[in-house]
Amino acid sequence: MTTSPHDAGAPSARTIVNRYRHLAHYDRPTIDAILDAMPVAHIAYLHEGQPIVTPTLQWREGDRVYWHGANNGRMMRATEGADVCLTVSILDGLVLARSAFNFNVNHRSVMVFGKAEAVTDREEKVRLLTRLINSFAPNQWDKLRPATAPEINATAILSLKIGEASAKVRSGPPEDNEGDYAHPVWAGVLPIRLTVGAAEPDPRNLPGVAAPDLSGYRIG
Amino acid sequence: MTTSPHDAGAPSARTIVNRYRHLAHYDRPTIDAILDAMPVAHIAYLHEGQPIVTPTLQWREGDRVYWHGANNGRMMRATEGADVCLTVSILDGLVLARSAFNFNVNHRSVMVFGKAEAVTDREEKVRLLTRLINSFAPNQWDKLRPATAPEINATAILSLKIGEASAKVRSGPPEDNEGDYAHPVWAGVLPIRLTVGAAEPDPRNLPGVAAPDLSGYRIG
Ligand SMILES: Cc1cc2nc3c(=O)[nH]c(=O)nc-3n(C[C@H](O)[C@H](O)[C@H](O)COP(=O)(O)OP(=O)(O)OC[C@H]3O[C@@H](n4cnc5c(N)ncnc54)[C@H](O)[C@@H]3O)c2cc1C
Ligand SMILES: Cc1cc2nc3c(=O)[nH]c(=O)nc-3n(C[C@H](O)[C@H](O)[C@H](O)COP(=O)(O)OP(=O)(O)OC[C@H]3O[C@@H](n4cnc5c(N)ncnc54)[C@H](O)[C@@H]3O)c2cc1C
Ligand code: HEM
Ligand code: HEM
Numbered sequence: 001m002t003t004s005p006h007d008a009g010a011p012s013a014r015t016i017v018n019r020y021r022h023l024a025h026y027d028r029p030t031i032d033a034i035l036d037a038m039p040v041a042h043i044a045y046l047h048e049g050q051p052i053v054t055p056t057l058q059w060r061e062g063d064r065v066y067w068h069g070a071n072n073g074r075m076m077r078a079t080e081g082a083d084v085c086l087t088v089s090i091l092d093g094l095v096l097a098r099s100a101f102n103f104n105v106n107h108r109s110v111m112v113f114g115k116a117e118a119v120t121d122r123e124e125k126v127r128l129l130t131r132l133i134n135s136f137a138p139n140q141w142d143k144l145r146p147a148t149a150p151e152i153n154a155t156a157i158l159s160l161k162i163g164e165a166s167a168k169v170r171s172g173p174p175e176d177n178e179g180d181y182a183h184p185v186w187a188g189v190l191p192i193r194l195t196v197g198a199a200e201p202d203p204r205n206l207p208g209v210a211a212p213d214l215s216g217y218r219i220g
Numbered sequence: 221m222t223t224s225p226h227d228a229g230a231p232s233a234r235t236i237v238n239r240y241r242h243l244a245h246y247d248r249p250t251i252d253a254i255l256d257a258m259p260v261a262h263i264a265y266l267h268e269g270q271p272i273v274t275p276t277l278q279w280r281e282g283d284r285v286y287w288h289g290a291n292n293g294r295m296m297r298a299t300e301g302a303d304v305c306l307t308v309s310i311l312d313g314l315v316l317a318r319s320a321f322n323f324n325v326n327h328r329s330v331m332v333f334g335k336a337e338a339v340t341d342r343e344e345k346v347r348l349l350t351r352l353i354n355s356f357a358p359n360q361w362d363k364l365r366p367a368t369a370p371e372i373n374a375t376a377i378l379s380l381k382i383g384e385a386s387a388k389v390r391s392g393p394p395e396d397n398e399g400d401y402a403h404p405v406w407a408g409v410l411p412i413r414l415t416v417g418a419a420e421p422d423p424r425n426l427p428g429v430a431a432p433d434l435s436g437y438r439i440g
Contacts, residue, residue, distance in 0.1 A: 051271045052264055053305050069239075096357060101371040184429055190434050191416070206404050
């Protein structure tokens with residue numbers, strides 16, 4: 001493996017980006033911004049020798065990413081204490097080039113490697129779940145029917161230190177071979193983004209309940 | 221493991237959905253519609269004992285999903301001939317319930333398990349890459365600077381039979397505990413979707429090149 005200036009910041013051998021390495025970033029502001037923009041992660045783990053990837057919500061606090069699920073669920077059992085890879089990706093556009101080979105997508109993505117650790121302290125679990133709820137709707141936790149002890153017990157929270165992590169980011173027009181710019185075909189980007197629609201009240205809402213302020217919610 | 225009516229269609233033991241099993245679907249029209257709506261897949265595989273998940277474009281033809289990458293790239297080397305799990309997920313909304321425990325997301329997702337097989341026939345590779353390009357921009361392949369033999373040789377295509385697959389689909393308002401409907405808090409759905417913006421021409425486009433018809437492109 002050759003090293004390039006781009007490898008300089010890689011925190012470990014397995015996080016060195018080999019392909020399209022000019023798209024690599026290892027700095028925490030870049031990594032954190034991607035994690036914070038996209039709550040959906042895909043977590044890879046081994047179960048009975050089989051690699052599995054499960055879509056799961058993640059949320060970040062400081063140096064850690066968190067996810068939650070059923071205490072006795074397969075994904076949570078298989079990831080606790082195990083080596084996992086947590087990947088977050090955002091598709092920003094299709095990149096139409098002058099040659100098929102240089103088609104690409106604009107994207108932001110992060111991979112985090114490490115051992116998943118369980119959050120076992122009950123108050124810490126409640127604190128983290130409160131943050132999860134309130135990250136979608138500010139102050140919503142306090143308005144809800146209070147969580148019960150059996151509900152908290154049924155819920156597992158796992159976390160991963162953002163230690164071994166890498167990001168790849170691509171934006172802008174295609175990068176064609178210099179000679180191909182003379183080829184008379186349209187090239188450019190078809191931008192894609194996630195948009196948040198107007199809140200849809202549950203038909204069973206009680207009359208007069210006040211809608212939470214969801215106008216600040218951003219994704220992608 | 222108990223069986224429910226929902227397990228009836230599961231093609232194998234490892235594709236039986238255990239959690240929220242009322243969301244499970246095993247029929248091909250449901251699975252195919254999700255795969256066709258979302259080109260981004262996340263593929264889990266083992267590399268030197270470590271589970272990894274890599275975001276990658278997938279496209280479907282009949283009973284197979286395909287993905288492509290560098291012939292000598294780590295992801296393509298590690299997945300060829302290996303047991304993989306290919307997951308496609310679409311986030312359709314945040315579901316705000318009356319209790320924290322019943323918060324959820326509306327989503328559509330598919331998991332496919334199996335051994336990845338390489339497409340080795342050169343003409344078949346070109347045919348599949350043509351489909352990939354034209355799935356984004358109709359008839360674009362023929363307008364491009366023609367692909368060269370070294371480019372095709374540098375490209376690997378792998379595929380997976382859609383044999384062992386499952387889907388989970390959630391839509392609609394929250395499902396709260398019956399007693400919680402009397403709790404006076406707003407509940408409902410914040411819809412989220414992918415939108416396609418106006419095409420952004422490359423500043424280096426030659427004067428007069430005709431923009432492809434991208435108006436039909438849908439995602440999500
Ligand atoms: C939306 C989207 C679509 C993509 N579609 C394709 C496709 O169709 N074909 C294709 O070949 N590739 C695609 N990629 C890029 C893909 O994720 C990999 O980066 C690429 O395939 C190289 O994989 P590798 O294992 O050979 O990389 P290597 O460079 O050998 O991986 C080494 C290390 O680099 C880091 N790394 C690799 N990929 C990423 C990443 N995406 N984000 C953050 N860190 C990373 C990890 O730390 C990894 O351990 C896509 C990416 C995104 C986000
Ligand atoms: C956008 C999104 C966000 C999610 N967020 C969370 C979260 O924060 N916490 C959480 O616990 N779960 C979340 N899920 C659900 C998650 O993907 C799993 O379905 C769930 O965690 C149960 O995992 P398990 O391994 O215990 O499932 P099991 O039911 O034991 O898995 C058994 C089999 O069911 C099938 N299966 C399981 N999950 C899926 C799936 N998503 N799609 C298709 N087939 C599937 C597979 O064939 C799998 O082998 C989310 C799903 C999506 C799409
Ligand atoms: C914004 C807040 C939350 C969201 C969006 C959310 C979303 C989800 C999703 C999508 C699942 C997977 C369901 C499935 O398998 O299809 C899940 C599972 C679960 N969640 Fe949450 N959740 C949230 C908050 C909470 C809180 C606060 C608790 C605990 C009080 C909790 C407890 C659980 C448990 C126990 C499961 C596993 C259910 C099972 O598999 O039987 N969640 N959550
Ligand atoms: C719609 C069409 C296509 C899209 C959107 C697309 C997208 C991508 C993306 C996102 C990557 C990963 C780049 C990275 O690692 O950051 C990639 C890699 C690659 N693509 Fe494509 N591609 C397309 C068509 C093609 C075609 C037609 C060919 C061959 C003629 C091709 C050959 C390759 C090769 C060889 C790589 C690996 C590059 C490397 O890692 O060095 N692609 N493609």
